[in-house]
Amino acid sequence: MLQLVVSLGVGLATVLAVCAGLVVQFKSPRPRPRDESENYYLCIDEKHERQRLGDLRSEATVDLSIVVPAYNEEERLPVLLDDVRRYVAERRRREPRFSYELLIMDDGSRDKTLEVAMAHARKHGVRELKAVRHVVNRGKGGAVTQGVMSAQGRFVLFCDADGATRFSDIDALLARAQAAARGGLAIAIGSRNNQALSGTVVERSHVRAFLQWGFHTYVTILGVRGVRDTQCGFKLFSREAARRIFYNMHVERFIFDVEILLLARYQRIPLVEVPVNWHEVAGSKMSIVRDSIQMALDLLAVRLNYLLGRWKIAHYPEATASPGASAR
Template identity: 40%
Template sequence: MGGWTEILPVSLLLLLSSLLLIVALSVAVFLFEFLRKIGCKHSLERSATSDAFFEDPNSLKKVPCPSIFDPAEKYISLIIPAFNEEHRLPGALIETLNYLQQRSASNKSFTYEVIVVDDGSSDKTLKVGFEFVRKYNIDNFRVICLGQNQGKGEAIRKGMLHSRGELLLMLDADGATKITDLEKLESQIFESVEKLKRCNVSSATTTRLIGNLSDYEVAAFGSRAHLEKQALATRKWYRNFLMKGFHLVVLLTAGPGIRDTQCGFKMFTRAAARKLFTNVRLKRWCFDVEIVYLCKRLGIPMIEVSVTWSEIPGSKVRLTSIIHMLFELLLIRLGYGLGIWKIYS
């Protein structure tokens, strides 16, 4: 009997070790295959000819979508992803369009377009968007309908790839960031472009690019990092714990440089957007982190700019969202780290 009692634990240990090994290998195979499928899908999307279009509710005609590879036709494009935002979107759009119209009236070279990307909403978001197209005409206001929910990252990617601006700004549908703060990002981008001109003024390429803002690669990220102490004081302890943990994982994934990767207020020159959004693979929560990662890998200068931000009721971030974010951060490390995801320059 004594022999059996000694052998049994060893047998159980071997069995458990074998099961753990099988589970680990299964998880590894699943992740590898999942990453490979994302890579294959991305390759198909890059090579596919776009058949997207904007619907004009005034003329009932379909307007072909432009491409990020086309020359710029506007000074600035504003891309707004919207999923079930029928209540918050109108107020944000009115404030944004009032600002854009005022700048356009005082400066004729300030041409703009607003692109709302409806991410498969089940409410009246699409109807709200078309009401603004009727009021402001399709040259200045456009709606892209994704048909089914694909994620904020994918909505922004589609908007960026079909925009016409020299500068491209992504912003949230809730209007949490003050729209006039785009001037802060705009100013920093101009300063960065001037530095690039001075650094490379002797080269023939730069001489050709001196007057062309859209050909320089610069990214400016709105940041709420300066509000962190206030946020820590008002949030529940477990939310602070989750956020601190998430920021640590982001730091390990994308590296130092940008303190607030998740602020939904980011501006890109056309050349930077072309490189970044033809490479982005994540479609949901952590595409922002992937953008920071890609900027570093592609050598695109990044500037972090403090912006005015206020919390608007109706946030869609839940505990399950944090779990999904952590999974996507793992995908970034594995996808690029193992060379499964190629970066196209």
Template identity: 35%
Template sequence: MHLSIVIPAYNETRRLASAMQKLAAVLETFSFSHEVLLVVEKSGDDSLALAQKIAAAHPNWRAIDNLVHRGKGYAVRSGMLRATGDFICFMDADLSSDPAAVNDALKVIETTSATVVAGNRRHPESVVTHNQGKSRPLLSKVFNLTARMLFPGGIKVRDTQCGFKMFRADAAREIFTRARIDGFAFDIEIFLLAHRLGYEVRTIPVHWTDSPYSTVRAFRHGLQMYRDLLRLRFRM
């Protein structure tokens, strides 16, 4: 078994090194082969140089220069379509979701009919630590509720925006070759495409810690996400 991990990065110099050190330590405990793809969007800091330095220190890691800044969805899609694993997951560069969730997700895919597994911060067994006040979690819940109302048949998960998701490789390629949303609302499109293509989605609990250095800006990115929701509503 070969696992690919895709990590989108944008302006991540403050936290990338420590997060990737933690990820490398977790990966050493796995018995299967793996690769890590650090997909760096054009940043205003030294994220690319740092990612290249980190990748050079690990034999199965790659730093990918996306050249432009189009959004998290674009970065994730770029990495997912370059991945070579039998199973492909993506997670946030700050490791807000504990990477140990990889084992839980793999177990679900290997023992059930699910081909997509998503982290769910609202799962009763999840452990969530908020470091960004109450506004971000509230806005996330409102956005998720809006998406479920707009797409009642296609969005069945309660937490669409958790940054940890895993796919069987064939499902990942079929879904991401069809994806078009470049921004933070890309997760909604992924769930809609999975539903349309007949892939079963299941969720797992996660250990989640908000980063105090998030690059998400609630108002600006929130408006973009709702705009993309409307685009999806008319397209799908």
């Protein structure tokens, strides 16, 4: 009997090891290098319409960088752009010297996403808008990573293109991040799960709520604990924290949020979760069944790569002064 139990145990362990090896081998993400054209952005500067992107390794030149991953968002993007414009106008009434940049990362869209962004910039004179076109679709995580690595802000925010989160909630994230900062390191993430305590409003379908609960349970089982909402597309980083996170990123699809949290935990970066106002917006690019399965496999691959030591966390590059640049 004992021999049978041992044999079953060895057999089960072998099967699990083989499955883990297959997941790591075939599901581990392999980000592609930047195409040369992706080092440039479009803006409404009349003399230099096409300019070279910034570098996260340089010193900050503006107060805030806003990174927006956008794939086929010609219909939903204007809502967010108007929300950002209103926020900036109000912020500048309080702080006339407030400076920012708005990076629209067009992730290989097949519609007029980039044209819509540029039309908005021209109509409202938004010289801070920088539109980048990827030659092929990377995925949301890849678009965010490329945008953050080009950011010039003292703080860097990424947010979804659909305008589901009220943009002015960034003030709460900034306040909490500054309070929690240690050694210039801080991350504040929006959460749709603390509304009862905060008085914020979340409008979500029952299907989405159930899937979020299931995913949160799965994430907890795989060891990512202490965060109630890993997937909210509204996350803020100090510049130093962004360097430590995004130069170590591997994931380019939906599960990239969890890798961010893993990297923050491994490096002991202070992280706070802040309730935000959120409502569900039609037009999501996610397939509920297909992408849920894909995310589950991707998360397992990410966790195994870190547990097995295949992915090393490199020390982030120190800031270097850019010609003529000065931090605000």
